[in-house]
Each structure stands twice: as C-alpha cells, then as structure tokens.
Amino acid sequence: MANLYIALVHWPVYNREGETVATSVTPLDLHDLGRIALTYEAAGYYVTVPYESQRRLVEEIIYHWREGVGGEHSPQRQRALAAANVVGTVEEAFDAVAGREGTEPFVVGTTARQLAGAIPAERLGDEAGERPVLLLFGTGYGLTEDILLAADATLQPITGRGDFNHLPVRAAIAIYLDRILGDGKE
C-alpha cells in the first residue's frame, strides 16, 4: 500500500443528540494516536481543530514533547509526536497530504454505522491502488454524513460481537490500523 495518513477530526462530527458540533481536543488522544501511527508506520497524522485557541493548545502540546523539555524527558513521546500536524479542517489535511505526496489522496471515512457500499478494512490497499490514503476518524459520536458521502470510500464498521457500538476513537484507530497494516502486511 502507498503511504497512509490519519486525520483525527474534531469538526464536523455528531454529538449524542445527532447535532453537528466541534468537540474539544483530548490531549491523551494526541499521544495515543502518535504511538499507534508510529507502530504501524503511518506517514503522518493530522489533528483537525476548528478553533484557533484549541489549535494553539494542540501546537503547544506537540511542541512541548517534540522540541521542548518534554522530549528530553521522554524520547518515546518525542518520537510518537514527530508525525503530528495541526490543521483547521479536513480540507486542509487533504491539501497538506496532496502537497506532500504530489498527488491527491484517496479519502476514506470510518463510522460505527452500517453504510451501503462500505469496504472491509483488509481490502483498502486494493481500493486505493497507487494513491496515498487519508483515513478519517471522527471524535464525539462520529463523522457526519456529509463527510462520509464526500469520501472516496468508507470502511465497514468494527462490530465486535455484541450490539454495543461505541468504541473509543483511540481503540477504533488501533483496530483499523491493525486490520489494514498489522504485523508486516504490505
């Protein structure tokens, strides 16, 4: 598979009532996502944050661990945040990947909902072909229909075994990356 990029989306996503909202950044997500991305050698990850004040907060966290005193204290965290980038919107993440790769990425949505035409994670490499992949994950209660409809493909949900349907986004990212790229898959 070509290079894979991840975007952790804080807007537009649903809240519990199904309204489209912006969620707050969970600092722990930045570290977890960094470690997961590094484990599976994702080429980079983007945190999409619509509010300027929250973007600054995320930038400060990243700076602290990547270039400030945090990194001296914990080289593991420094490495984990090396591929982190803050952007305002999904479009900016798309443009950043396109600029870096010299070609537009194949955009892939994820959702806990059953959608017609969704593809198994294991088949993503075939679907994307030679194009880099930008994999979108929604915080809160998930990516909006608009985002999913605008994507080139959507992955089938992680259903597990029961009817419970609300994995933490950190866990969903880990499981999807393992299904797509796990332990030496090409």
Place this chain on the structure above:
Amino acid sequence: MANLYIALVHWPVYNREGETVATSVTPLDLHDLGRIALTYEAAGYYVTVPYESQRRLVEEIIYHWREGVGGEHSPQRQRALAAANVVGTVEEAFDAVAGREGTEPFVVGTTARQLAGAIPAERLGDEAGERPVLLLFGTGYGLTEDILLAADATLQPITGRGDFNHLPVRAAIAIYLDRILGDGKE
C-alpha cells in the same frame, strides 16, 4: 471459545528503568477498557490495584457511572462499566474468575517483548480449549517476567511495521481482542 476475562494490572509491572513498581490508575483506562470489553463481549474485567486508597478511587468511579448519577447521564458509560471489578492482585482476579466459572481459568500474559514459545493471538481459542481465559495486560512498561512465566501461555507481541514498540495499553487491549474475537469470530 469459552468466556474471556481481562485483567488490567497495576502491580507488578516495570517502569521505564526496568524496576518492578505499582503504577497509578488512569481513570480513562477504566472507561476505554469497559467499552472495548463490551464490544467484544468479554465476560468481565478486573482492575488490579495494590493500594487501598487507589482501589477506593476506582470503586468510586465505577459506582458513579454504574449506579450513581453518572449512569443516568450516560447509559453508554453505565453499560461499559457493568462488568468492571476492582481487586488487589492478579491472584485475586484468578480466584474471582475461578469462583464464577467453577473452574480455574487459563491465564494468558501479554507483552511487547519477544518471548520463546509465545502463541499467536488467533490461536488462543485452541490453546485454552474449554477453559475460561484470563488475559493479563500490564500498565507502565509491561508485566514482569515473573507474571509471564507463571502464566499458562503468552501471546506474541503486536509488532506493527516499524521498530517502535510502545503502544498504549488501551490500544494493545483493543488490538488483541480484535485478533482473538473480532467481528463474529467464535
């Protein structure tokens, strides 16, 4: 596979220097672990906490969401914590599972280190046979050698694709459960 139980172990685990320590509880882990366990229909999960004061904290968190006002506010969290139990040691978790199942569980260690004889997660069902499984996860820098040697089996590590070797325990639990029980596996 028979019933699977999870233990999130806070002692004995290694710290960064390889010393055996007790780690502090991360409240977020309780929620994440609950959601992951429920998604894959684990029969129960144990949080092993050696210090009385921390055990009380965990019990209060569980009570708040399971039976207090938190549960009224968020039925999802209430469900996610329904299978949570606090114990002092791995032995207590073992005894609790044995008491509940009427037979001793097959104890399985996990580690990021490469150990001779470790089995692939996908083969755990065959190894355990009819016995219930108690799957141990270490916080901090992982379960000690003593715990791993005393277990009936150890799972092969999640290696991903690169040399980075420090997944958050939340992510490791999600990936292992998906490999063992994912999407309708029996």
